[in-house]
Amino acid sequence: xxxxxxxxxxxxxxxxxxxxxxxxxxxxxxxxxxxxxxxxxxxxxxxxxxxxxxxxxxxxxxxxxxxxxxxxxxxxxxxxxxxxxxxxxxxxxxxxxxxxxxxxxxxxxxxxxxxxxxxxxxxxxxxxxxxxxxxxxxxxxxxxxxxxxxxxxxxxxxxxxxxxxxxxxxxxxxxxxxxxxxxxxxxxxxxxxxxxxxx
Amino acid sequence: xxxxxxxxxxxxxxxxxxxxxxxxxxxxxxxxxxxxxxxxxxxxxxxxxxxxxxxxxxxxxxxxxxxxxxxxxxxxxxxxxxxxxxxxxxxxxxxxxxxxxxxxxxxxxxxxxxxxxxxxxxxxxxxxxxxxxxxxxxxxxxxxxxxxxxxxxxxxxxxxxxxxxxxxxxxxxxxxxxxxxxxxxxxxxxxxxxxxxxxxxxxxxxxxxxxxxxxxxxxxxxxxxxxxxxxxxxxxxxxxxxxxxxxxxxxxxxxxxxxxxxxxxxxxxxxxxxxxxxxxxxxxxxxxxxxxxxxxxxxxxxxxxxxxxxxxxxxxxxxxxxxxxxxxxxxx
Numbered sequence: 207x208x209x210x211x212x213x214x215x216x217x218x219x220x221x222x223x224x225x226x227x228x229x230x231x232x233x234x235x236x237x238x239x240x241x242x243x244x245x246x247x248x249x250x251x252x253x254x255x256x257x258x259x260x261x262x263x264x265x266x267x268x269x270x271x272x273x274x275x276x277x278x279x280x281x282x283x284x285x286x287x288x289x290x291x292x293x294x295x296x297x298x299x300x301x302x303x304x305x306x307x308x309x310x311x312x313x314x315x316x317x318x319x320x321x322x323x324x325x326x327x328x329x330x331x332x333x334x335x336x337x338x339x340x341x342x343x344x345x346x347x348x349x350x351x352x353x354x355x356x357x358x359x360x361x362x363x364x365x366x367x368x369x370x371x372x373x374x375x376x377x378x379x380x381x382x383x384x385x386x387x388x389x390x391x392x393x394x395x396x397x398x399x400x401x402x403x404x405x
Numbered sequence: 406x407x408x409x410x411x412x413x414x415x416x417x418x419x420x421x422x423x424x425x426x427x428x429x430x431x432x433x434x435x436x437x438x439x440x441x442x443x444x445x446x447x448x449x450x451x452x453x454x455x456x457x458x459x460x461x462x463x464x465x466x467x468x469x470x471x472x473x474x475x476x477x478x479x480x481x482x483x484x485x486x487x488x489x490x491x492x493x494x495x496x497x498x499x500x501x502x503x504x505x506x507x508x509x510x511x512x513x514x515x516x517x518x519x520x521x522x523x524x525x526x527x528x529x530x531x532x533x534x535x536x537x538x539x540x541x542x543x544x545x546x547x548x549x550x551x552x553x554x555x556x557x558x559x560x561x562x563x564x565x566x567x568x569x570x571x572x573x574x575x576x577x578x579x580x581x582x583x584x585x586x587x588x589x590x591x592x593x594x595x596x597x598x599x600x601x602x603x604x605x606x607x608x609x610x611x612x613x614x615x616x617x618x619x620x621x622x623x624x625x626x627x628x629x630x631x632x633x634x635x636x637x638x639x640x641x642x643x644x645x646x647x648x649x650x651x652x653x654x655x656x657x658x659x660x661x662x663x664x665x666x667x668x669x670x671x672x673x674x675x676x677x678x679x680x681x682x683x684x685x686x687x688x689x690x691x692x693x694x695x696x697x698x699x700x701x702x703x704x705x706x707x708x709x710x711x712x713x714x715x716x717x718x719x720x721x722x723x724x725x726x727x728x729x730x731x732x733x734x735x736x737x
Contacts, residue, residue: 240422256433349416363587365552367537371518382679
């Protein structure tokens with residue numbers, strides 16, 4: 207019975223037979239799409255999700271094919287594209303594109319599109335937006351994906367200890383900002399979580 | 406995913422993201438297949454750029470301490486602190502070396518960071534400093550990192566007892582050493598993105614900060630924190646970029662002291678919304694290499710149970726070196 211190639215096997219094969227890359231798309235497009243739509247909204251998220259795989263395909267020669275799982279690599283590309291999108295929005299000031307859907311929250315908005323501060327979504331969104339870039343990146347990858355600390359480290363090309371420390375700091379910052387905004391009930395669950403997620 | 410992961414629960418309560426529609430998936434797949442078809446000629450595997458290693462003795466030797474007078478640069482640039490102007494000049498005189506084929510840029514840092522954990526659901530947060538030693542080998546957009554987690558430093562013996570009793574040392578990886586291989590994905594801090602003209606660099610950084618969240622209203626502190634990242638030896642900034650960054654720092658409201666070692670100590674105090682009153686410190690050597698950073702809590706905020714004067718983040722860097730292979734460490 208034919209077995210599905212791992213990401214590493216598919217990417218290695220695609221270096222000589224490009225069409226072999228497609229199983230990577232099959233396996234990961236759904237989760238990359240959902241991560242990006244939560245980061246940058248449905249329209250931009252859809253566009254960027256497609257772009258992730260174009261970037262990955264054109265840079266596949268840089269992927270360490272002995273690594274079986276391409277998720278950290280793909281999420282790293284996705285995170286970079288999301289950051290670039292946030293900067294593009296700021297420069298273009300196209301306010302009409304940015305609106306919150308009913309069932310998704312996106313976390314890189316321009317300030318002028320933030321909702322009434324009483325909204326729970328906007329309170330959390332504001333708190334997260336106040337984080338330093340590298341702390342926010344780690345927090346969002348942890349909160350919006352199922353990546354382990356080790357996989358987050360791989361996605362961002364940083365040591366796992368740095369992931370722990372940035373996440374720890376980000377949690378405390380967000381917790382402090384939520385309390386400062388008058389929402390201690392949101393902050394209650396954000397005390398340090400020893401979730402053993404070091405894998 | 407852990408059942409009690411409050412952070413993920415909080416974000417999930419914000420709304421469940423939709424699945425892609427079949428049309429969206431089909432459109433994305435079509436774009437990928439088009440790219441696959443367009444790859445008519447397979448590009449040979451590229452080694453990627455070979456970063457010029459910007460280390461080595463400055464072409465001009467650094468003499469005695471620089472008299473601390475303010476130098477005014479032409480144009481509308483802010484005045485640059487004299488100590489930093491001198492180091493910037495020395496950095497510009499460094500001759501960057503090409504990385505030989507097959508060689509790696511090696512960096513070593515020793516850091517510690519303030520961490521917090523709960524021993525159990527009902528307990529308060531334990532604060533402690535978690536040390537780590539990190540060795541990094543970089544070339545051709547690939548990277549190997551070896552991390553060793555050290556023994557935590559506690560502010561209270563009771564907290565130490567609670568920490569080990571709860572097994573938090575295991576999840577922190579105390580005493581472990583891990584080696585991981587990465588593919589470098591060019592990101593925001595890549596040196597190629599930043600101008601070596603200090604005025605242009607200042608505008609670039611200001612534009613970047615404008616789209617980032619602000620943890621403090623002190624704009625000089627935000628800028629200092631950001632450009633300190635650009636000096637990270639792992640990024641291997643060129644001598645010209647280091648010089649521009651140092652000149653930019655010299656135009657901020659910082660205090661500098663020339664140390665007996667010839668290094669320059671740079672400090673800036675500001676209000677952090679969580680940690681309270683803090684001081685950002687950095688040390689640059691005579692050639693403008695980043696050698697140390699510190700964040701010191703001068704007066705802690707109400708949510709942080711640590712003594713005043715605690716160094717909540719510290720990193721000491723060795724100067725980058727060239728080595729033949731990952732895992733090898735230069736002699737001396």
